[in-house]
Amino acid sequence: MDLEGLEVEEREREDFAGYKLRPTLIVYARSEEDVVRVVKYARERRIPLVPWGAGTSLTGATSCEGCILLDLSKMDKILEINDVDWYVRVQPGVNLARLNEELERKGFFLPPDPASSFLCSVGGAVVEGSGGMRAVKYGSFKEWVLAVRVVLADGTAVKLGEPLRKNRAGYDLVHLMVGSEGTLGVLTEAWLRITPLPRKKVITVMAFLRDSEAAANVILGLRKARVLPEFSEYMDVDVIKALNRHLSAGLKESEGGVLLIAVEEDQLDDVLNVVKVNSQELVMAEGEEAEKLYSLRAQAAIALKAEAAGAKFLAEDVVVPVSKLPEAMMKLKQMETKYGVRMPVIAHIGDGNLHPNIMVREDASATQLFEEVARMAVEMGGSVTGEHGVGVQKVNVMREQVLRSNGERVLSLMLGIKRLFDPEGILNPGKYVEAAAASRRLT
Ligand SMILES: Cc1cc2nc3c(=O)[nH]c(=O)nc-3n(C[C@H](O)[C@H](O)[C@H](O)COP(=O)(O)OP(=O)(O)OC[C@H]3O[C@@H](n4cnc5c(N)ncnc54)[C@H](O)[C@@H]3O)c2cc1C
16 A cells, blocks of 8 residues: 555644644545545554644644644535535535535525634534534534544444434444544545524624623523523633734723624514623624624634734633533633733633633643633533543543543543544544543553
8 A cells, every 4th residue: 555646745734723743744635535545554554644624723633743644625525415405415624614605505504613614624623523603502513413424544434324313223423423533533524414594683782891700690691581692702801902903803992801692683682681781881783794793703713823922822612501600700810810811711601611712921830720720610510621622732631521520431431432443543643532541541
């Protein structure tokens, strides 16, 4: 087995979060057959193989030293949009925003919308189980993947699942792939559920808040009022300042930050009742104006990266139960004071998913603060990751969470799954479950 005829490159890469990748070779796949060849080639030579979609992982999930980096960005065809069975069949390298543009032309959409959707690949979003702004109403990729084709570690290509809403034939291997971070197989095709575009008018309410706890109180109020928004996103004042500075957003810099809540028209009064008592000022937007606000929110991490200006940039992704949001917001402020740093918060606040961003020059205190935030979430019955995954960045805290919440037996079951799928440890080794289990020497 060789790589003759495949497009290859020898150079280094860096992902969005700044992790350096030093592969021995980058190989571009254009078909599933190419993927099979590369996997067999890597396996024969015992070379680690790391799949690459678009490199927007925030956790070092594509980092590699001496690996073969399998670039799937050229497998970018939308193979079928089925407007009766309501699915789309795609290759992994399709850009997620492009896919939604195509779907919109036919009156459909694929709701999970990570803020990186204009950059990331569908394959990357599936294997990361990505969430994003609309997850509060529609869930993450977990809820939208029907079936996949995968090349396994021995080079066999298999199809898992069927493009059906209901299918109980066997263990659910499809959803084992969702969130597997390239450690169980290489995704070469996916059937994703699609749904008609909403027909009711949607209005975005922008609330300027007194403080960050007010944002949490609005969310609690909406839950009690049984309001399910299209999205509910929070950005604190430092995020707004970064957007103004780097993207000329022109947003008012109110001390408590900004909450964006989009709802169908018939729920607007309920939203206003809750928001008014917690905010200093309100603005309502529709159409292009609302889209601009949504797009600014999507670019918040880009603005923060510019703000970090080369400093260490660690994006947290913790989840807390919604009922614990006020406590979590208060504790984040206390940690800022304790460490003497600003920790700008972007949040999919409606589902308790918080992204405090740590931007400091000194490595040791960054890691310490990072782990303290993650532990706070676990202690509240939450999670160290809602959507960004684990990669290399969250190995320790993921281990702590699983051991505390689920137990050692569960971590060793997870390791067993990795070994079953990849007995020789070729696929994206030394990360995620394997690394979390190894550090406790589970066998
Ligand atoms: C500005 C910004 C905003 C973001 N906002 C969000 C957000 O709101 N919500 C969210 O969930 N995430 C978010 N992310 C994180 C990230 O964008 C998502 O996880 C994204 O879906 C990853 O896609 P990718 O194509 O870039 O994957 P990559 O970064 O290339 O890869 C991610 C992982 O998937 C593996 N992989 C990639 N393709 C395949 C394949 N075909 N088969 C097997 N394994 C594969 C890689 O090996 C790696 O382990 C954000 C990132 C950025 C930079």
